[in-house]
Amino acid sequence: MTHTAVKAPDGLRPPGRALVRRGTLSVLLHRRSALVAAALTLVLAVAVVAAICVGERTLSPVEVLKVAFGHPSPDRLTIELLRLPRAAVGVVVGFAFGVAGALIQTVGRNPLASPDVIGVSQGAAALTVGLLVFGAISSPFAIPLVSVTGGMLTAAFVYVVAWRRGLHAQRFVLIGIGISIALGSLTHLFLIGADIFQALHAKVWLTGSLKGRGWDEVKPVLVVLLAAVPCLLWASRAQRGLSLDDSTAVALGNRLDRQRLGLAALGVVLASVATGAAGSVNFVALVAPQVAARLTRDAHIPLLSAGLAGAVIVVVADIVARVALAPIQLPVGVITAMIGAPYLMWLLIRARAERPS
Amino acid sequence: MTVRTDMTVRTDVVRTESTSTAHLGAEGLTLGYAEHTVVTDLDLQLPPGRVTVIVGPNACGKSTLLRALGRLLKPARGLVLLDGEDLHHRPTRWVAQQIGVLAQTPTAPEGMTVFDLVARGRQPHQRWWRQWSAEDEARVTEALHQTGITDLADRHVDELSGGQRQRAWIAMTIAQDTRTLLLDEPTTYLDIAHQIEVLDLLRRLNHDLGRTIVAVLHDLNQAARYADHLIMMRDGRIVAHGDPADVVTDRRVHDVFGLEAIVVPDPVTATPLIVPAVPRYARARGNGELVPAEPADRIG
Known part of the structure; x- marks a missing residue:
């Protein structure tokens, strides 16, 4: 260390971040985000154990943990065949919705620009129901593909219709809401026109329920999530540029068009594949990223925490859905809608109140 | 620690040498939005290492020109040249290391601290494996110091006064450490004292750090006072350019501004x-x- 006679200001470090520097390598870690992610992981673990315990026959958490660590238990079959798969669906679907919401809200620069508000989930649902009721889908493995196709087509359509020499978040959201309503009607039309058994099958899929779902539904979502990890690492850096205005972002060397397209495509795929696995679990993609952003107070929506928050919401909502009117099991989508709908209204009211400024 | 030694080196001495090579200019530049042409067949050379101010009546194309020079707008025809190379065919990151731009109404996300905003200026120099180098630390510290906002580093950008906020944004472009800095009406929305403060700061950056400064200004008197080189535009063309004393005459003010x-x-x-x-x-x-x-x- 060399000190010259002139006293210069000390080097300043980013506040609230942990710095690891080894030679030319340096990594910053947002302390609060890391803490929030750790806390949410813990909450999720507790929620999953609770979800496994709760049911027709209540199990003790001790039994659940015993099974988890490979000890013999009389409840092993109940846990491994019924409750764990169901909780797992909740985790992956919630995680995918949460991350998808964070990505699309970042691109839209608006909490309202969520895949389940702008029609992506509804598009995925409409195409899947359409093909289900007309018997075009024979294998359950085809559903994720069909859903992703439906979601992508809808997103592209909304994008094209909303494009007018640039993309304005407000117009994008309004057109998306319109199209999602139209797609909802289309879905009902498919159900009415269909054979009763096909319609029933489609309707059960559509309501956003975790009932009777298991590893077959977990697999495609998990595969997509794992495949998306490198893309998500890229996305979390691309998000930084998008949090500033366009001119400044470009001046700082961001390739905005490419980044927006990448983030949006990633978000649409995740939202669609989650819809394919559990139907429309509404409002999770809307609420989870906002909860995560408020907890971490970072300048952009944290992807990991948004995913974890989504998983917690879906798993907890499913517990409520099973317990609230037991022995009747409500679809989890009903519970998430009860949380999400008032929040959506609050956002709309706040957006209107802020407009004059 | 390299940081401290770095900070004690008189940066102005180091910088002025490299600055002399930043020749930014345009050839046959035509700019517009959709069908509407704003700037027509414009040739331009910006004197390196000097303060250039672009003036002209509303809608004369001065901001549009600045955006094209900063690569924020793709030319309909013609070239923007940096050291003889077409700017619009160079890698985005490289351009961001050469030219800093302060937009007219920049916006920061809610709750962002001044430090984080200024640190964003380092983005073109960062990689995912190099998120906070000693160089980043030195440049951000220096930028905060230069603009006199070191004490505001932990405050939120949205709770600053207009003048403080503008200094924070300028600090961000200083941290970007580019040889050329373009500013689009940096004094708009500021009261007279803060306008002068910002303009003094720009002159000081030019003098101390040897940066080439190009600014669009509304106030003709301030432009004449702070510019080494004045460019007067009207209807998408350059009417006159050169020393403010030669450019600003009764006749031109009448012809260009109708005053x-x-x-x-x-x-x-x-x-x-x-x-x-x-x-x-x-x-x-x-x-x-x-x-x-x-x-x-x-x-x-």
């Missing part, structure tokens, strides 16, 4: 000072009646 004015030497700096000459009406008197004013050259 009858006389140009006198500024009592402080001796740069041209524009005094509107024959307003059609003076201000209303107590009874609300409008009183024709005396032509300025007959007063006194």
